Every structure is written in C-alpha cells, then in structure tokens.
Amino acid sequence: MNINSRGRSCLRLLLVGLTLCGTVTAALTGWTLEPAARISPERSGHDLAHHAKFLASAELGGRGVGSDGIDSARDYIAAEFAKHGLRPGGENGFFQSFDVAVGVTVNQPSGLRLGNGEPLSVHEEWIPLGLSASDKVAADLVFAGYGITAKDYGYDDYENIDVKGKVVLVLRYEPPPKDPNSPFKKLPQYSIHSVLRTKADNARDHGAVGMILVDLSNPRRDENELLPPSSSLWRGGRSLVAAQVKRDILENRLAVSGTSLAALKEKIDRTERPASMPLTGVTAEMQVSLAELRRRADNVVAMLPGADPVLRQENIVIGAHYDHLGFGHYGTLDRRASGTVHPGADDNASGTVVLLELARRLANLPVKPARTIVFAAFSGEELGLFGSRHFVDRTGSLASTRAMINLDMVGRLRDNRLTVFGARSGENLSQIVSAQARQLGLELTESDEVGRSDHLSFYNKKIPVLHLFTGIHQDYHRPTDTWEKLNIDGMAKISDLVMATVLAIANVAAPINFVSLPTRRPADSRAAGRSLSVYLGSIPAYGTASDGVELTGVSDGSPAAIAGLRPGDVIIQLADKKIHDIEDLTSALAAQKPGDQVAIVVLRDGQPVTVKATLRAREPVLGRG
DSSP: OOOHHHHHHHHHHHHHHHBSSBBBOOOHHOOBBOSSSSOOSSSHHHHHHHHHHHHHHHTTTTTTSHHHHHHHHHHHHHHHHHHTOOOOOOBTTTEEEEEEEEEEOSSSOEEETTSOOOOOOOTTEEEEEOOOOOOEEEEEEETTOOEEEEGGTEEEETTTTOOTSSSSEEEEEEEOOOOOOOOTTOOTTTOGGGGGHHHHHHHHTTTSSSEEOOOOOOOOOOOSSOOOOOOOOOOOOSEEEEEEOOOHHHHHHHTTTTHHHHHHHHHHHHHHHHOOOEEEEEEEEEEEOEEEEEEEEEEEEEEOOHHHTTGSEEEEEEEEOOOOOSSSSSOOOOOOOOTTTOOOOIIIIIIIHHHHHHHHHHHHHOSSSEEEEEEEEEESSTTTHHHHHHHHHOOOOGEEEEEEEESSSOOOTTTEEEEEEOGGGBHHHHHHHHHHHHHHOOEEEEEOOOOOTHOOOOOOOOOOOOOEOOOOTTTSSSOOOOOSSOHHHHHHHHHHHHHHHHHHHHHHHSSSOOOOTTTTHHHHHHHOOOOOSSEEOOOEOOOOOOEEEEEEOTTTTHHHHTTTOTTTTEEEEEEEOOOOHHHHHHHHHOOOTOOOOOEEEEEEETEEEEEEEEEEEEEOOOOOO
16 A cells, blocks of 8 residues: 555544554554544434334334335335435335245145045145145155154164155154253254254155154144244245144044054153154045245345545445344244244344444544445345345446445344454454454454355355354244343444444455355355265355255365356256255265265256365364454
C-alpha cells in the first residue's frame, strides 16, 4: 500500500470516530490501526429490544415461509432500510424473490390396505410421510425394529432379515441408551438414527420398496399420533414409498397372527438387541400421490454506497436470515409442539435485529466506508439455505464481493464468549476480528469448521466469510425461544464487533484474499451425524440437483480436484453406491478408508463421466480458543 492510500484510509477512520487502544499489524493495513472499542453513532439498546419484540411476537406466527407473519417481517425490515436512506438492492425494490417448497398435499389416488382388510382412511388411520416417493407398491410386510443400522455399535435391525422387495414396518425414534457409549439418545433428544429420512434411506439401501412407520412412544394414543406430511418433508429427493399407520390399526391386524408390536418394542428396549422378524401372511398395498406446495419467499436487500470512487465498486455483505419454523410442523425439536408458534427469538430474530442496528449505525456515519456495504436479510434458511443460494446465484455483482459476515443466533451471549466460523477463509481475517474482539472484552473461539448457515453459500463461491454465533441452548427450535431470553446488551456488543470488523475490511485498500479450507469437516457430515475418516474435498450445492449431489466447487489440492471433479458436476455414484442426495454421499464415504481408490460417476453437461479418486485421511479437527 502506498503512502497516499494509507493516509486517505487513516483519515476516514479518524473521521468515523474510532476510539483506539490496541494494534492490528501493519501487514494487514499498511499502517498501525487500533481496534475500535466504541464507534459513533452510538448503538441503541432500545431499538434492539423493540425490533426483537416485534420479530419474535406471537402475531408474526414464527415467520414461517409462505405465511402472513413472514410477509409482515419482510415489510418491517424493508421499512427500516428505507428509513435510514439505504438504496434498494433487490430485483423489485428491496425484494429479491424466489419460490420454495413449504409442504406437500396428499392427492388421489392415495390408499393403504393391510392384507385382505378394508382400505384404511387417509388422515384418520394412516397418512403418507412427506418424504415419500409418489408411487405404488404391494409386498409382504417385515418387522425391522427401529430400522437402524449402527454397525460401529454392533446394532443392526436388518442383520438377520431379508427385506428386498418387501415393505418394512419400523418403530419411530430409537432404543433408549444402555451405556455412555451408546449412539442412541433419550427423548426429547435424539440421534441421527431416529431421523425419518435416515430410516427411509436405510430401508431403501437394504432393498425395501416401502416403509410403514408406527409410533408406540405415546401411550395416550391421541389425535396427534399421525405426523402431518409437512413435518416429514424432505427437500433432497425421495427415497421410497413411505407412510405412517396408527398403532391400534397395526396392533389389531398383527394380533391375528399372534404378534404384539408392544412386546417386540419392549424386548428391543430392554436388551438393546434387534428383534426383527417376517410377519408371516401379512401384506401391505400402498399408493402415495404427493404434490409440492410452493410459495414465494423474499430476501430483503439494501445497499450503502461506498465513499471511495474506486473501491465503491466492491462490497462487503452483512447477512442474517429472518425466517423461522412458523408453527413447528417442520423442524421442531419438541415432538409435542407441532402446531404451536415457534417465535425464533434467537434463531434468528437476534441476527436480524443486529443487522438492522448495523444498517442504522453505518448509514448514519459522518463519513461512509470506502467500499459499498450490502445488507441482506435472507429467507428460506431453515428450509435449506434457499435465500442465500438464490442471492449468490442471481446477484450480478457477486464477483466484487470481498467478504461476507453472517449473523445467525447471536442473542444468547454468555460470559462474553462468542464463536466464529470461517475466520481462516480469508488472509488475515482471523487477526482482524480477533483484535476487535479483544478491545471489546469478547472472548472469541474460532471453529475449524466452516459451519452450515447462509455464509456457506458465499464460501462455496470462494468468498471469505465470518459467521458469528453465541451457542446452542435448550430453547433451540422450540416454542420457548422467546425474546425475553435474549441478551440485548450482548447483542449490542456484537453490533460493535461487526461494525469495527466491517470498517476494517471496507477501508483497507487491498482486498482480503480467499483461502480454501481443505481440511474442514464437510457440511454434509454434520447433517448426517457421522464421523468421516476419509477426505474427498467436494463442496456440495444443497438442494440444486433433483437426483444426485451437484458440486458448487472442489477444494484446492483435494482428491476431488486431482481426480478432475469440477463445479457443476452431479455425483450420481461413488464406488458401488448410487447417490441420490447428500446423505447417500456421506454414507458412501463413511464406508471407505484412507488410501482407497474409488470410481465416481458424475453427470457433466448431462452426460455420465467416470473419474477415479484416491481418498485421503481426514486430518483431526482441533478446537481453538
């Protein structure tokens, strides 16, 4: 950096009113820059509380995509941006619109019959699962316990039964854990093995053509026994024909053959050993016809043009998702709370509130930052990062984006401790944010994982990212995540941290260079809850392929890159396993060991291409303080 640009940047910082005490190395900025402990205009605790009360209010109904409540939140955010004089950054004023599936409807023909009995009444005696394929099957019924394969623990419900071409009957949830080494959890918590998608994929992988779920966990047999299809919706493709049948219907049908589901469940739970068995003479005839319900969703985007005539062509994005779970039909972690408003105060009214506060403060600075600042309130995050993916795919100026800071769950600051993801994705980015945190009395923990929130869409486009996070808690994805539990003062302090970091990045002459993190845990391994010992280096684009896993990139120097995989490739097979979705890819990798050479079939421009990759050992992930 030359003397003239150094002087201009230093003058900007002084005019903004930074009060300074420490240093960031001259290598970062070209001069000695002292991190900001206080920045004018002053932050507003009143505004933070006011915004939080509104966004997490019962009137907004949990801000579910497609609801009146999220439209009210959208309009509120846009009005705040406009009030502070920010420029619209969407395709329709402040709005950037896209469609997303929010549920499914059960269409005709749909039916289910057990043996020679009368057809069951849909919605009253049985219901399709939202993850079901739309198809028709008729086959023998086989009891497959909880439908779990956990070979590392020596438990496999499919070990001694043949389910190829059959319909499996599986119990909801999982056996209660018997010792600390058990992979299973006690309710209301649960492991990946109890997830319906995991059960459906496991049934399909063992050759089953259909799955019937039964819930024996609720002795009251109440009207909420059947899951609404929207609560079991899966947006990564369909596994097999799947439905849920009421327990009394199944118990009565199986009693004729002397089988008791309750007794089988009790045996599994008591011994933690499978009790799978063929159900002699019992058949299942199932037909499911589902249609997606699609709704419009809107990102809310605003811009603060930069002050420097050259650097204003570049931008820094500050983002937060403002959608939540609505009434908890999809995504709730309280199985009794479906149909109850999930306010989403921490997740993620808190991040949206801090975004609005930063918009106010930055817009009212006497001297604006050199680079343009983009404020993006994303929708569709809870459904699969849809809003941020739309933003990075449709925003023409993305090539000029120099960094992205994501605010997701920043409302529960405890003991001034804050986690940051992605700090090593940009050269010197870690030093910048750490220096600012120290000045504010914040203890920063850097995660070695990139993390899975809206910033991942930017990281996949090779943009440096930071994701600030105050930690998980017992109210996460539950109706108890209310605004009164937010730490408003902590959110104000995080606003200080982001503002100081943004100004440091926006005003430095040289942009921060992207750094690929080849040893990070892939987001799909977190989603699947499996620990992978091998490393491929593929970067998936969530939910973009109708069948298979599309790659948005590959890590530099990784086995994927060496094998010749490219962005845009759609993985459809790895070794001998067909790949329908990210969980299939994770499962296929989990079956390999370091040094294995595997054939990978991808669709490239619609044509199948086979490459061979030699998998490497995954480096251990070490925590940092």
